[in-house]
Amino acid sequence: MTNHFNQSSCERFGPLISARVDGELELEVSKQLDQHLEMCTTCRQRMQIFAEINELVYSAATPDETAFFPVKPVEKRLAERHNKIGKSLMRWIPLAVAASVLIGLIITALPSGPTVTAEQIAMPLAELEMINDEQSESQAQMLKTLEFELRALKLELGSLNSESDSEDNSLEERKRVEETLDRLIEKVKQFSETETNQDNLF
């Protein structure tokens, strides 16, 4: 069949074809598309192309022919956390998450010499992870260490600030990071205080 549609009318149907491939096309529009598809080879071909692209994207996200995606039990991972760091320390994890997010922020906020910065900043967190794994450490000590590491981070940031300046934008960002760090330190302090007063918070 010859195609008697102009390009712009076909462009209009493009997003609908894409939604149809995803099974997300509303019923009312679906009929319109069907009518168009019946008469338009270009759009029929596009639907075919989109479907094949799906297969390509899917197989590109498969490590190799034999690999599949087994559901690995997370129990072990969780048990490790529970056993090693103790149940009450599970509350700690969000704090570590916040710290790692901050590290990400700091790295992006510092355009100059990011490699050195990343290494410097990542080190305290790695140490923190190690501490998490050592049950022998007392909670209070761990909290102190975290607070210390956060302070060290802030200092590190300060020294980097003085090295590179000029851009207002990045300065503003750094200020924001510093403020966030302050809040985090404050939080750790509060947490530290409540933790010593109460034992059964988790």
Add this chain to the structure above:
Amino acid sequence: MTNEPALHLPCDTDASTLLEELYRRYAPQGTRYAFSMLRQFSDAEEVTQEAFCRLLTKSADWKAEELESRLRHFSPLFFATIRNLCIDVIRKNRRQRQVALDASMEPAAKSDTDNPQQLEAKVVVAMGQMPDQWADALKLKINGQLSYAEIAEVLDATHAQVRTWIYRARRHLETELEKAGITVGK
């Protein structure tokens, strides 16, 4: 999934049990999505497990009245967590990955496009060249198998935006593959 499975919440079941069941349901597509972001299976697996552990940790703070809605919206929450973790990993490995990407962008001989691995490499490169939102939406759709509504939640966008981004991603791939001399759909 498009059709979120019915979730009955008996009063005596705790959040962690339900979360684990949901994890089992969504882990394969979560890992696939993470793999599409990270291109490293072990990293993808790690990130998916970590995402679940974080949600489980967070769930301890969820109030009883918000528990049901949280669990009903598990997949956007799970995929958003995976996405954030992937972004962290990518940021950390940015330099190495840039080198890898540069190497994979070297033009291949035309006959190589018959090789499925070469073809996949082209797809990966073309995905990397499009705006992040387009690629993200398409990956969440195809690899994560999320609905447009769920993707909108993960990416903090509207349903219409998601639809447009996915369409544009497909058109971009179509054009790029054509440029590389690969014919699809014929």
